[in-house]
Amino acid sequence: QVQLVESGGGLVQAGGSLRLSCTASRSFFSLNNIGWYRQAPGKQRELVARIIIHPDKTHYADSVKGRFTISKDNDKNTVYLQMASLKPEDTAVYYCNAEFLVEEYWGKGTLVTVAS
Numbered sequence: 307q308v309q310l311v312e313s314g315g316g317l318v319q320a321g322g323s324l325r326l327s328c329t330a331s332r333s334f335f336s337l338n339n340i341g342w343y344r345q346a347p348g349k350q351r352e353l354v355a356r357i358i359i360h361p362d363k364t365h366y367a368d369s370v371k372g373r374f375t376i377s378k379d380n381d382k383n384t385v386y387l388q389m390a391s392l393k394p395e396d397t398a399v400y401y402c403n404a405e406f407l408v409e410e411y412w413g414k415g416t417l418v419t420v421a422s
Contacts (some may be wrong), residue, residue, distance in 0.1 A: 308332050308411040310402040315416030318392055322420075326387040328402030328413055334359055334380050338405040341365075341376060342387045344398035344418075351401070355387060370396075392420045 309331040318324050326342065334340060341356025355366045355376035364376055375388040389396065397420045402413035 307409075308337070308404050308406045310404055310411055310413035312400065312402045312413040312416040315400060315418045317419045317421060320392060320394055320420055320422050322392050323388070323390045324392065324418060325389070326400055326402075326416060326418070328385045328387075330383045330385070330402075330404055332383065332404075332406065334378060334383060334385075336406065338407075340378070340385050340402070340404045342385075343401045343403050344396075345401070345415075346395075346398040349398075354400070356403075357385065389418070392418075394420045394422045396420050 310328055312328045314326040337359050339356050339358045342354040343351050344354050345351040353367055354370055357364050373391045378385045399415040399417050401415045404411045
């Protein structure tokens, strides 16, 4: 199993920045991938950004390319989502997600609210 704990959400003005963190209970080297999803009110959960561990590749949703950056610290088992130029439409609960063996694991989520 994998436990995921997110932090870093909050309220920010449009155009501002925020950094989310997610710490996993397992070494990243044992995972297939790790990343971030989000779910806005009344909408389906969607992929924001993901790191495929082997090989080391990143993937971003078109809506966040050029504004968000995903990175990881293998020593801390922590993945980050640096968000810049935030827009009101980025408002959502952001969930950390990891795939271990054939199972998917989720954090409890952290709320990001972008005020216009």
